[in-house]
Amino acid sequence: MASLSASNHVARVLSVANQLAEVDASSRIENSWRRCLINHKLDPARLGPPQTLTEAEIRHVAEPMEETIRLLTPELDDLARVLRDAGYCVNLADANATMLFSRLPGEADARMFMDWKIYTGSNFAETFEGTNGLGTCLAEQKPILVHRDEHFRAQWHMFSCAVAPLFDQAGHLAGAVNITSCREDLERAAHQLALAVTMEATRRMEGAIFREHFRNAWIATVPGDGGSGLLAYDDDRRIVGACRSARALLGLTDGLIASGIDLARYIKHDHTRNADEIVELRRADGRPLGQSHVSPPLRARSAPLRHDAPVDRFDALHRLAGRDPGMVKSVKRLKSIGDHNLPVLLHGETGVGKDVFARAVHAASNRARNNYVALNCSAMPESLIDAELFGYEAGAFTGARRDGSKGLIVQADGGTLFLDEIGDMPIALQTRLLRVLENREVWPLGALKPVAVDIRLISATHRDLGRMAEEGAFRADLYFRLRGMEVHLPALRDRADRDDIISKIAREEAPNCRLSPEAWARLSAYPYPGNMRQLRHVLRLAGCTAEDGVITDADLDLPPFGGRTVETDLATAERATIIEALRKHSGRVTEAARSLKLSRATLYRKIKQLKIETAR
Numbered sequence: 001m002a003s004l005s006a007s008n009h010v011a012r013v014l015s016v017a018n019q020l021a022e023v024d025a026s027s028r029i030e031n032s033w034r035r036c037l038i039n040h041k042l043d044p045a046r047l048g049p050p051q052t053l054t055e056a057e058i059r060h061v062a063e064p065m066e067e068t069i070r071l072l073t074p075e076l077d078d079l080a081r082v083l084r085d086a087g088y089c090v091n092l093a094d095a096n097a098t099m100l101f102s103r104l105p106g107e108a109d110a111r112m113f114m115d116w117k118i119y120t121g122s123n124f125a126e127t128f129e130g131t132n133g134l135g136t137c138l139a140e141q142k143p144i145l146v147h148r149d150e151h152f153r154a155q156w157h158m159f160s161c162a163v164a165p166l167f168d169q170a171g172h173l174a175g176a177v178n179i180t181s182c183r184e185d186l187e188r189a190a191h192q193l194a195l196a197v198t199m200e201a202t203r204r205m206e207g208a209i210f211r212e213h214f215r216n217a218w219i220a221t222v223p224g225d226g227g228s229g230l231l232a233y234d235d236d237r238r239i240v241g242a243c244r245s246a247r248a249l250l251g252l253t254d255g256l257i258a259s260g261i262d263l264a265r266y267i268k269h270d271h272t273r274n275a276d277e278i279v280e281l282r283r284a285d286g287r288p289l290g291q292s293h294v295s296p297p298l299r300a301r302s303a304p305l306r307h308d309a310p311v312d313r314f315d316a317l318h319r320l321a322g323r324d325p326g327m328v329k330s331v332k333r334l335k336s337i338g339d340h341n342l343p344v345l346l347h348g349e350t351g352v353g354k355d356v357f358a359r360a361v362h363a364a365s366n367r368a369r370n371n372y373v374a375l376n377c378s379a380m381p382e383s384l385i386d387a388e389l390f391g392y393e394a395g396a397f398t399g400a401r402r403d404g405s406k407g408l409i410v411q412a413d414g415g416t417l418f419l420d421e422i423g424d425m426p427i428a429l430q431t432r433l434l435r436v437l438e439n440r441e442v443w444p445l446g447a448l449k450p451v452a453v454d455i456r457l458i459s460a461t462h463r464d465l466g467r468m469a470e471e472g473a474f475r476a477d478l479y480f481r482l483r484g485m486e487v488h489l490p491a492l493r494d495r496a497d498r499d500d501i502i503s504k505i506a507r508e509e510a511p512n513c514r515l516s517p518e519a520w521a522r523l524s525a526y527p528y529p530g531n532m533r534q535l536r537h538v539l540r541l542a543g544c545t546a547e548d549g550v551i552t553d554a555d556l557d558l559p560p561f562g563g564r565t566v567e568t569d570l571a572t573a574e575r576a577t578i579i580e581a582l583r584k585h586s587g588r589v590t591e592a593a594r595s596l597k598l599s600r601a602t603l604y605r606k607i608k609q610l611k612i613e614t615a616r
């Protein structure tokens, strides 16, 4: 099609829709123009940039594809290198036509792509942008070349795109690989060649996705006219997966695969060795099918064979740290202390994940195979903590179990003891705990001799234990023993990777829903006084109330400002002032009251009312 002026183009597009003229572009382009005019009600003369997402939205949208992007980056980079000199940019988009990965060409061409927002975060859905490489390829699920004035909107006429759809291991549309050039001298034929290169690269990417997904299965190539397909099967030769072309070649469906159908019903070969091999493939009736490359499961490639695949024991900690620099640093420090039996003191607001973090520290230690025992010191009266923690002999007190109790410390022997809300532990018990840590033995109530124990202690608090120790509300010697290593777990609102966490929890708590942009914006801005726990509850509830699989603003039960009021803010300020005055005067109430210009009685009343721990 010859180049047309914008107004000519618009007239031509309109005439196609009304079937008043013959167009010499391929019928796929015509059909797309008609879709855009009639179904999507788009205006070919409209000017303006594509829809673009904010950074937070990009992170949210990209998260489900993160692994895929990481896996495909080397192949995408190779493609970008090959096409760079011809002025092409390379993008990977998701199935909704949002670009999630971009490589721009050299500086001379890059400006154009930047100006026209052809980069990560832009959306080129056909329903909004009209006929264009990415949007139309995804709408039709077929490779396509959209050359200059084949675009629906006249403003895109300086660009040429070649795009191949990307299918996942189950043959579902996962996205598309796009290359775009803005070089005027680029002939359609040259562009066609670039499309062939892109399609070939995309096939390799699909192969990489398939092989990664079925890394623990046997994988055989199945030759076909339009290129080979991939088939995965288990040790019993039951088919566990087939790529899109293998499904088409052999007539396999999701149902057949899910039923664990026998490989021999489709193809046969005599492959037995645990190594990559080329074998002759036959149809089930014995007719030759061609050569197949068979590769064994990844587990069989490493020697010696292990059934319990080695996992990084710091995995859980890395996952909890996410991309928050402070958390990443803390995990690095924890790693550096290795298997030293150093006590760990966790500090953070309620619901930040102190318990899950403590479990992950246990899982990363050489004690992981032994017990992890947890006790919340604020949830029980003093006498019960005593019995629970230190245990007792048979008949030690009225109401005691007949055969006594080992106590949690002994139960944690060889493993980890987690004491949550340690700041609430009564002073008398602090003394007993200190003795256990110093002597590595515990005296159960009523016992005649101690029991030797080897525990790693992890404790947690939302209080300022250092300040409490200074004020005499917590034993300073115990405090110093507990904080072998101190880890601060930041509040959700302070985490640099807060949006990642919101996406992750949304996937876990409301797996069949997506978040509307307004809901996303509100979740992202909310201060979460209850941290992760609150976020989980909010999303769990929203998942139940959402209609048509979309969580909207109305589904979010978020009290204004996290429940903070002017009164609570004043109380916080007042509390901080009193604590500071007490600290300055080493806990002496009379002097603190004088410095605050309050009577002693008033200060005592406020100390009680604001639940401030004092030295005496």
Ligand SMILES: Nc1ncnc2c1ncn2[C@@H]1O[C@H](COP(=O)(O)OP(=O)(O)OP(=O)(O)O)[C@@H](O)[C@H]1O
Pocket: 319, 320, 321, 348, 349, 350, 351, 352, 353, 354, 355, 356, 357, 420, 462, 501, 504, 505, 532, 533, 536
């Ligand atoms: N990094 C995280 N990602 C997702 N969910 C998390 C994360 N950390 C914690 N959670 C979730 O948050 C909730 C609260 O975690 P946890 O009980 O460990 O918090 P906590 O700080 O010990 O709370 P409290 O101080 O009230 O005892 C749990 O449902 C947990 O699964």
